[in-house]
Amino acid sequence: MPTYAYRCRECTDTFELRRPMSEAGAPASCPDGHTDTVKLLTTFALTGSGAPSPAPAPTGGGGCCGGGCCA
Template sequence: MALYEFRCRECGSTFEVDRPMQRSSDPADCPDGHSDTVKLLSTVGLGGRARTATRPVRPPSPFSGGGPPPMGGGGGGCCGGGGCG
């Protein structure tokens, strides 16, 4: 069984109908008795969490030891470049 959402064009109410997927295209009458209804696209069944198309990239912290070396050479890490030891 699947849950389908409909909207009545006469009164504007939105309602849900639980039916087998084989009957997904069947029309549904409004609970108030109106027959002019339209099935709505529901994203609930598509699953997953909503995500943006691109995720912003946060520049590395100068204190994290990661990312490209600062201008003038050197590297990150515990000593600020040149290796530890």
């Protein structure tokens, strides 16, 4: 179940609620009972080794024949 962040406009506290996506737009009361709240935009980032690494740079001779000597 997703977690949504809210801010109370009366006491300026922020809080989170876990609720189904179908209730994402429903009003939320702060823990102190105030009803004037606003849902905050939250973002997340994926970090770690889950991203593919770039391909290694080619190594080898080079030259006119792809690494060999063309005498």
